[in-house]
Amino acid sequence: MPPAMTNLMDLWAAHSQLSGEDLVTVDFLLPTGIYIQMDVPREATIQHIKLLLWKQAQSYPLFPSLGEMEGHMFECVNQAAVHEELEDETRRLCDVRPFWPMLKLVTRNCGRAERLLDSKIGVLIGKGLHELDALQDQEVKDFRSKMFRISEEKMQQVQLMTWSEWLQACFSPQLEPGGGATPVTDGVNDKQAEASLKVTITSPSELMEQALRKWLTTHGPEEEGRQAEQYVLRVSDKLEFLCGDHPLIQYKVQVRAGLFHGTELLCKPAVSSESSGRSEHVWNSTLEFDITVSDLPRMTRLCFAVYAVMDKVKKHARVQTHTDIYLSWVNTMLFDYKGQLKTGDIILHSWSSFPDELEEMLNPIGTIQTNPYTENTTALHIHLPDYNPHPILFPPFDKGRGGKKFHIELKEIMERDPLSQLCENEKDLIWTLRYDCMENFPQSLPKLLLSVKWSKHEDMAQLQALLQIWPKLSPRDALELLDFNYPDQYVREYAVGCLRDMSDEELSQYLLQLVQVLRYEPYYDCALTRFLLNRAQCNRNIGHFLFWHLRSEMHMPAVAVQFSLILEAYCRGSIPHIEVLKKQVEALSKLKSVNELIKLGTIKNARSKTKEAMLTKEAMMTCLRQSGYTETLSDLHSPLNPSVLLSGINVEKCRYMDSKMKPLWIVYNNKLLGGDTLGIIFKNGDGTRGCISMVLIMNHWNKMCLCRIVPYGCLATGDRSGLIEVVSSADTIANIQLTSSNVAAAAAFNKDALLNWLKEKNSGDALEKAIEEFTLSCAGYCVATYVLGIGDRHSDNIMVRSTGQLFHIDFGHILGNFKSKFGIKRERVPFILTHDFIHVIQQGKTGNTEKFGSFRNYCEQAYLILRRNGNLFITLFALMLTAGLPELTSVKDIQYLKDSLALGKTDDEALKQFRQKFDEALRESWTTKVNWMAHNVVKDNRS
Template sequence: MPPAKTDQLDLWAESGLDGDDQVMVDFLLPTGIYIQMEVPRESTIQHIKLLLWKEAQTYPLFSLLGEMEGHMFECVNQAAVHEELEDETRRLCDVRPFLPVLKLITRNCGRAERILDSKIGVLIGKGLHELDALQDQQVKDFRSKMKRISEEKMQRMQLMSWGEWLRSCYSTQLETESVENLIDKHEGVIKITMHYDQSQVCSVILYIRDCLLANESPHLTLVHCDVVKAIFEKEICTIGSVLARKASNPPLPLPPKKRTPTVRTLSVFPALQLIKGALSFVPLAVRAGLFHGTELLCKTAVSSESSSRSEHVWNKTLEFDIAVCDLPRMARLCFAIYAVMDKVKKQRSTKNTHLNKYQTIPWVNTMVFDYRGQLKTGDIILHCWSSFPDELEEMLNPIGTIQTNPYTENATELHISFPEYSTQPVVFPAFDKGRGGKKFYIELKEIMERDPLSQLCENEKDLIWTLRYDCRENFPQSLPKLLLSVKWSKHEDMAQLQALLQIWPKLSPRDALELLDFNYPDQYVREFAVNCLRDMSDDELLQYLLQLVQVLRYEPYYDCALSRFLLERAQSSRKIGHFLFWHLRSEMYMPAVSVHFALILEAYCRGCIPHIEVLKKQVEALSKLKAVNELIKLGTIKTKTKQAHLKEAMMTCLRQTGFIETLSNLHSPLNPNILLAGVHVERCKYMDSKMKPLWIVYHNKLLGGDTVGIIFKNGDDLRQDMLTLQIFRVDGSAMEGNLFTQFVVSSADTIANIQKTSSNMAAAAAFNKDALLNWLKDKNSGDALDKAIEEFTLSCAGYCVATYVLGIGDRHSDNIMVRSTGQLFHIDFGHILGNFKSKFGIKRERVPFILTHDFIHVIQQGKTGNTEKFGNFRQYCEEAYLILRKNGNLFITLFALMLTAGLPELTSVKDIQYLKDSLALGKTDEEALKQFRQKFDEALRESWTTKVNWMAHIVAHPS
């Protein structure tokens, strides 16, 4: 990466504040000629090549270059790797090479293919040459298979009629029966004859763009209606063409299936050949465990100790007490390398007594069977991870990734060797039928109704397994508990389970989500779960897409049922494809998932080529906004620039030609149905918080002149906020009274601002109980005020209950907002599951949820004795709480599926226990209501502490 100083200079140049629109570039020609010349920063690569070609005519050996189209530029990019600039529509300021040096090279054959590869690489944030370079047969097979499927899909789409294409891409955005009325194509003319709402217009724009992109030489004339006039002209003139490609070689065939041996036990020979840090000088040992999900299949194996300053070879085979024939398909070997500290100088005691005896524990996991179901044999090198989660039994990390550390230079290498069990490959056997007995016990019902966090004892597991056919008949949704009762170290049980899955009733999609948890790694189980998810509507799938992307981390193989399902649905719905792209793209920086996510992104792009240009513009726009944000951060941290000067610098930056073009006529990454026409620069600003988020205001002609506001925040992981907002949406859909407002910021203000504007002193603002009611009175009158107070009462009840159940902290007056229509809503969910903020070791938030006297003052319409209104509010809260309890298992599942996402406050099952306790799962409704009423009274009684905290916050943040 370039040094910080270079970044700073480049950012100021990017902003246009240096006043120089030209940049000096060194050009290296294949003839050995070197040319230095100034070129416009805003020019496209194609235009720069034209300028160079004209200049090169005056230099020797020009005739040897041949045709200009036979060449392209190559540079060293910001990641310090070579990048071929196949996509010549990009501008130099967007390419931003590491150094101002461009090398002219000769194109190879297959130019259209190379252009497409280049675009996909830039779009997904990982060059496809990096995937090409991976010496991994699984990667090659997956890419080959997905490429063939994607190209077949594109070929089918080219044969579709206009109406069929429109239905295929935009079925969720347009009514299918009105498709034929939207567009009339005759003799090369596209004609729109009606006025449509925003969603329809956006869909038509995207559709016509796709049609043009699908033609090699489009010659289409457009006759449009007034509502889309300005938009079409911009959209159509920038559209290029994409050539079709041929399918690549088919994937390699699987080896012949062989039965596994029935007597040999699993063994592995470890050797450590590269030690980093303090581990190089102390006695080391290896611990290995065989897991199915989180279940330990047999006793862990431990090597002898080895002391060496360079290599550690234990010369001992680690034996596992399980026959090879009893290995489950998804068994994984987990290793940990540790130093036994009682062999060296005694260390000081630490808080974590479990790790006190050891030092720095590198860990790594690998599957026992490869992606083809073949038992691994021979030598394997595993590069370990150094970050070690707390509170793991046996020092092993079965829930961790099975990918090895890609940063090999600084990683500890563990060399292991699997023995040869047969002269032929050993392959996991195909599905084998089996069937058990049938009995009935009343105790089964009680077990099956427990929440997902409840542990099963061995007797209960035996009972469930014995009555597995009764479970199928009477408790089909109890499949997860049955799976936890299977003895995965016995192939007879596995075979019977596979047979049972063939006749198991289909689960609802919500119930099937739990089967994608890490505890259920079996291939057949996960395929069953995905098959149940196929009944999801597009809207329901979007609601749970966050979890479905995260559980891809649990998939040990790239080609799995979940990957194929997500690709199929994304390629059949542009809206799902949009959000799947951004969920995956946002985590490409994480080494444990970057290859898997890159493969899915590549497959999606190849199957939806027309969508590439739309997404590419969004990626470029976010890159521009990131540059603006970093400019402001550098100005505030290093140069101490005054706020007014920084805001002017921000506006100057946004007015640059390159920024205007990139940020205009953009489909919103937050909602692809919204077309952002152009930036309203004068109304843009940045917020004075740590990450300096940008407030970008857009014109939107499709909304009759209304503006659209977007907050851009760079540097924070917002997945925890996304999870919280997702739960709010699930809560809202479960409540008939719709107690939750939509998350909007128009015509809204924070409680802090409302209080400050009504008081002359910041310290007294938080204690002005009339401020909020008077604000609503100013915004509403007559019947509108009564309606606003009712809206406030309902939404306040919803958020009181939700913030209590989810344990949302940091609830100060700048994190609670109210709309002029009375709707109250919370923002900023950086602290959840009871992780309340503290100062000097003292918890500042002592109440289970926010219920201040000024809130009650509004609910009671300003009348102290209005007990009826307050009674209704309390009743709303209790009804909402009981409704949430009915969805308790779903909430636990949604949080459990996020365990490996790396969220700071959701790292173990113990964190999810907070949900179980707050919802009082396992108790009757009467018992749960009694608990909630106690919390309600506590919140009311201790509301004065909230006001003190709010006062401190207002004093600390007066502006």
């Protein structure tokens, strides 16, 4: 992926405004070949700039050949280094954000209304539609054509709606606005650098040589299906490797290939012979798979790995298996999106970032998209031969059913959690009793699917017949079927059919996971994509968050095309929503410019850090007061909650936070909130995705029991950038402790500080209510942080509202990945339960064991409720495996949940385990206070 580019135009504009300059020098290229340089107002619209250019061009040669002014428009190179057509001429130059102040005048084609819409959509989704037009991919063309027709029909329906029908369709009352918000931070998810290796594998091969007769039937020449000989899947290749200046070219190189259905390896992998080093690797080899084509599942993935075979394990190896060092990997589907067996020449540009653990050295869970950045990647040239004069299509399954006697052992197997492995005997039992499963354990469908022998066509046909009559699952149970382990299209269509029963509110809770699941879909046009588009176009709140969940990942090459296609389809079917979203995109662009301006350190000659901070803040406020910024950032529907209208910035209260990435603390005046202010944190350069995941998980947890988990808004908006809502009337434990003590080292041990702070904020009945809120919320977060394994719990990421609710922020370390120093774990307690917390719960009375007993009971009941929903939590984390969270990359990471929830044990056994953890947290709380003391001394952050 190309490096991030600084937005020179916008930063220059900000600097010029601070220095009193209002003009920008712009270079203009005319279609006549004439070059004109002129100064234009930086806040002028594109239309006004074109008028100025037209007037200037009259004095240059060849002006008459330009023709009418309206027949032309500007193009520029945007900050993503791609051409952008400026069809929307109401935009200002300062909002266009070209990479360099240069505009090219080009002749406008016909169909201006369509081009204007295309231009707006391109700007909105962050990818010009001309890039999609240029893709020589029939699947992309077919998907866009279908979505275009569907979107036209959708907009025609909207135009025929009455006003009340339109309100009901776009703003369904089922979806309630979110609650409060919390300032949250999390760690940066750095990307691994790609290896500088270029390899070419040319394989004119006979890929398949036997068996299709079980599922191909003979038809006339006009039919698509054809009878064929029986082919064994085989690769007979002449492989040529052309290596660049890579440090491993002196070693032997091999290629491994495997066939997968989900994570199930269908047969033994095939491995090429070794090729010795230098700049070329040439040899003849045959790669043969022990499976017939007739037994290949529809969703078979052909996975490749290229690796160097080392005599000794080298220290610089990124991933090691004995003496092998991975160079690259790439996957492709054997059947295309139409179900047709792939044939002909295929070039696959591979990837060089590897997960921690790979099955058989292959990466089946990785994308099937080819790497778009081809300059320094491994290229595999594959030829899949034709066997027939006609296409070979995967056929519809046969229908049949059978069933046998029910066995009592089945019940125990079906009650296991999703992470439990099934042995071969258990799989055979489940498959044999599949009709008993359907009648008695319909929710056991995932385990039945894991018992199918996907390398046997007869079993696949039986399963397809069974799905026709399988009872509908609840939407929550059906979520598991969208995991990577279940790639079969009929299974996924069945799962999506179950999701249709979701209310809009429930769908909003799972929307982020469902967007991540789109990565598992090998084809653009699938049931899940259509389901999400339909629901988004029927409810603007869902559409809003679908848009941002997709757009925030447009920088990722593996999903850029897929997500841009879905975004385009949504925009075409929701044209009235485009302007609202467009203003949000422009506002975030302005905030990014302010953040980058601060990072540049405009005040370099300040004599002290305090003076520098003061001058930098002054520069920030001057920037925010510019008319271009004020107008763009005002009257804005909040990306965090589209039901909130952000009317205007309170510049005097805005600031930036003193951390590495200088997050912006933006304060809005809001008439709709009775004059109250509303705070939003904008982060740029620091990931928010881990925070979002934990926020959503916590929100699920909040609805399951009475404990007060404080929900807060958190939204990723781009590459390591995002927004976080600010909770009003709240402060950190560290600040509360420090303001109560003159000595930072002693502050952490003042058990009265927290209770006194609540007394200052509340009196009488209000104080009693605040203590009750504190008790319930403390119980909720004790259990939640234990179950989810949330680490790095210090006094600056635990906060308390003036109304008593305690809440945690900053979920950078999850699933038991606790910090350590000098090899010693910094956190030695399962969750945070300090004596000053107990002091508040007991209302300041040491002997108030009744209040403490109630608190402990709240914790235990909450823990049991979570256990009953353990399978759901495991599913939600499993669906996030490809979300890019550094501490959630494999199923083994989710094992922590199984252990913390004591799944597989009885409630009594689990409760005994939790009580031991509770006693441990209370007994070892002194270690927490010592850590907090050190934190307070290092960072005395009294306000």
